[in-house]
Amino acid sequence: MAAMIEVQDLKKSYKETEAVKGISFEVEEGEIFGFLGPNGAGKSTTINMICTMLKPTSGSIVINGFNANKEKNDVRASIGLIFQENTLDEKLTANENLKLHCRFYNVPKNDRERRIQEVLHIVDLNDVRYKKVETFSGGMQRRLEIARGLLHYPRVLFLDEPTVGLDPQTRAHLWEYILKLKKEQGITMFLTTHYLDEAEISDRIAIMDQGGIIAVDSPEELKRQLGGDIIELSTSDNAQAEAEVQALLGESDEFTINDELIRLQVENSDAFISELIEALSVTITKLNIRKPTLNDVFLAFTGRDIGEATGT
Amino acid sequence: MEGILAIWQRDITKFFRDKARLFGSFTMPILFLLIFGGGMSGTMESMMAGQLPEGGSDFNYIEFVFPGIVAMTLLMTSVFSALSIIEDKDFGYMKEILVSPVSRVSIAVGKMFGAATIATIQGIMLFALIPLLGLSYDFMSILQVIPFMFLLACALSGLGLLFASVIRSTQGFQMIVNILVLPMVFLSGALFPINNLPTWMEAVVTVNPVTYGVHVMKNVMVDVENTPTQIVEAMGLNLTVFNQEVTVLGAVLFIAGFTLVLILLATQSFKRANA
Numbered sequence: 001m002a003a004m005i006e007v008q009d010l011k012k013s014y015k016e017t018e019a020v021k022g023i024s025f026e027v028e029e030g031e032i033f034g035f036l037g038p039n040g041a042g043k044s045t046t047i048n049m050i051c052t053m054l055k056p057t058s059g060s061i062v063i064n065g066f067n068a069n070k071e072k073n074d075v076r077a078s079i080g081l082i083f084q085e086n087t088l089d090e091k092l093t094a095n096e097n098l099k100l101h102c103r104f105y106n107v108p109k110n111d112r113e114r115r116i117q118e119v120l121h122i123v124d125l126n127d128v129r130y131k132k133v134e135t136f137s138g139g140m141q142r143r144l145e146i147a148r149g150l151l152h153y154p155r156v157l158f159l160d161e162p163t164v165g166l167d168p169q170t171r172a173h174l175w176e177y178i179l180k181l182k183k184e185q186g187i188t189m190f191l192t193t194h195y196l197d198e199a200e201i202s203d204r205i206a207i208m209d210q211g212g213i214i215a216v217d218s219p220e221e222l223k224r225q226l227g228g229d230i231i232e233l234s235t236s237d238n239a240q241a242e243a244e245v246q247a248l249l250g251e252s253d254e255f256t257i258n259d260e261l262i263r264l265q266v267e268n269s270d271a272f273i274s275e276l277i278e279a280l281s282v283t284i285t286k287l288n289i290r291k292p293t294l295n296d297v298f299l300a301f302t303g304r305d306i307g308e309a310t311g312t
Numbered sequence: 313m314e315g316i317l318a319i320w321q322r323d324i325t326k327f328f329r330d331k332a333r334l335f336g337s338f339t340m341p342i343l344f345l346l347i348f349g350g351g352m353s354g355t356m357e358s359m360m361a362g363q364l365p366e367g368g369s370d371f372n373y374i375e376f377v378f379p380g381i382v383a384m385t386l387l388m389t390s391v392f393s394a395l396s397i398i399e400d401k402d403f404g405y406m407k408e409i410l411v412s413p414v415s416r417v418s419i420a421v422g423k424m425f426g427a428a429t430i431a432t433i434q435g436i437m438l439f440a441l442i443p444l445l446g447l448s449y450d451f452m453s454i455l456q457v458i459p460f461m462f463l464l465a466c467a468l469s470g471l472g473l474l475f476a477s478v479i480r481s482t483q484g485f486q487m488i489v490n491i492l493v494l495p496m497v498f499l500s501g502a503l504f505p506i507n508n509l510p511t512w513m514e515a516v517v518t519v520n521p522v523t524y525g526v527h528v529m530k531n532v533m534v535d536v537e538n539t540p541t542q543i544v545e546a547m548g549l550n551l552t553v554f555n556q557e558v559t560v561l562g563a564v565l566f567i568a569g570f571t572l573v574l575i576l577l578a579t580q581s582f583k584r585a586n587a
């Protein structure tokens with residue numbers, strides 16, 4: 001498959017901060033590519049450079065075959081961008097916002113009505129087409145922004161933290177729309193988020209921290225590389241349990257203990273768990289077996305919890 | 313082209329939708345007219361009557377100040393309408409415009425035309441007061457002056473765009489504009505003649521685009537040929553710059569050139585803008 005976006009050694013420095021420290025990656029046509037990282041990792045800065053909104057300090061960006069530094073207008077015509085913050089005109093109606101967008105992007109006149117109905121249908125906003133945007137809820141505004149971003153049939157849709165500030169139910173709905181879009185329109189999507197569960201819908205994820213990319217792969221592969229399932233337990237005597245677990249695992253396997261919780265990782269938890277229970281002489285007070293999450297991945301790469309890193 | 317039109321139309325639509333702003337924008341020029349026209353006419357007229365040997369009693373100050381007040385209204389509204397750029401930045405809409413493939417010139421021109429159209433509409437509103445003030449201008453000259461009002465408003469909106477591109481906050485913009493607008497009005501000949509000024513003020517008059525705007529407006533609207541020379545001179549209907557009499561055509565060209573330069577500057581600032 002051809003690369004839709006090619007980024008080479010991209011850097012951006014502000015006066016004091018080096019926001020993006022020389023990152024390289026490719027996004028393939030038709031995939032959902034996710035940027036996962038805590039606040040301040042440099043996700044928005046990267047997106048804004050790819051979308052011609054910010055001049056890189058150095059590095060090259062090619063998108064849909066156009067150079068983002070030289071062929072700005074070709075790049076702009078190829079992409080749709082849903083910014084992190086609201087960019088609708090709230091004093092105008094949904095219809096007026098969409099019409100303006102058609103004109104900015106030179107959508108053929110005789111196709112405008114059809115496309116407006118089409119995108120409003122995708123995000124379920126047909127009923128409020130002639131209402132002023134200021135009367136919309138946060139979720140409706142977000143959906144309208146996505147609809148607007150689709151009007152000119154972009155090759156790539158960028159979504160920067162599309163669900164920030166929305167309630168969980170609206171968030172879930174929005175992701176349904178986004179998946180529907182991928183299925184029905186086959187658009188390449190580039191999204192950023194600091195919510196772990198949201199990153200899961202991506203075909204591939206780049207984990208970003210402090211201006212650098214620390215891993216790029218599919219969510220499944222990233223978690224698989226961590227090496228199996230995670231078992232967390234606590235017992236009536238953790239010191240004793242620790243010794244017994246160590247004996248069971250042997251020298252090579254790692255496990256950690258924090259906050260009176262023993263945390264270990266095994267290839268096949270189904271078989272291991274009965275061995276573990278048998279081996280322990282102390283009473284188990286808490287036992288939790290789970291598949292690794294992206295948070296475990298982030299933890300493994302950075303030594304920090306993504307929630308801690310974000311400060312949420 | 314479509315981009316210019318879209319940006320222009322959005323600003324016009326929003327202007328007519330904002331009832332408070334609409335009301336304010338129609339009352340402000342009327343107040344100016346009452347205060348400057350009504351308030352100052354007695355003083356000015358008796359002054360002139362003393363200077364003029366004969367026919368001085370025919371002198372009607374309001375007739376002279378009216379085009380100046382129209383120009384002043386154009387200045388205020390044009391510059392303040394450029395505030396919409398700062399609003400668009402604050403409310404995020406500027407990003408929607410900047411990330412689109414609309415050329416940066418079109419953005420500058422669209423914004424300029426929007427502000428200029430609103431200003432011209434206000435100027436034209438003032439013409440409705442002509443009969444009430446007991447004035448009589450030639451209908452043809454009024455028709456001629458309207459396109460020029462739009463050109464002048466473009467130049468002044470361009471000035472507003474330039475301020476808006478360097479100033480980030482609404483308050484900062486209002487402060488700078490207030491500091492600049494009053495001298496531009498007073499040193500333009502809009503309200504009183506600008507003869508015999510100190511040299512440094514003369515310099516301001518010379519570079520002030522409002523000077524040339526007022527000059528054209530007065531010369532088109534007032535019947536200069538049938539006005540006694542003393543009045544023409546006393547009211548500053550003859551503008552001289554570097555000892556050269558400025559013609560109406562010359563002044564129009566100055567404003568047009570000024571507008572072009574500002575379009576270029578505004579385009580540059582939109583090119584540099586990162587949302």
Ligand SMILES: Nc1ncnc2c1ncn2[C@@H]1O[C@H](COP(=O)(O)OP(=O)(O)O)[C@@H](O)[C@H]1O
Binds near residue numbers: 044045
């Ligand atoms: N205009 C700016 N000037 C200076 N520093 C900035 C600017 N924009 C972002 N930064 C800094 O760059 C870093 C990355 O920010 P950002 O790309 O917004 O992160 P993210 O979107 O991942 O939360 C942060 O440390 C932020 O403070």
Ligand SMILES: [Mg+2]
Binds near residue numbers: 043044084160161
């Ligand atoms: Mg961000």
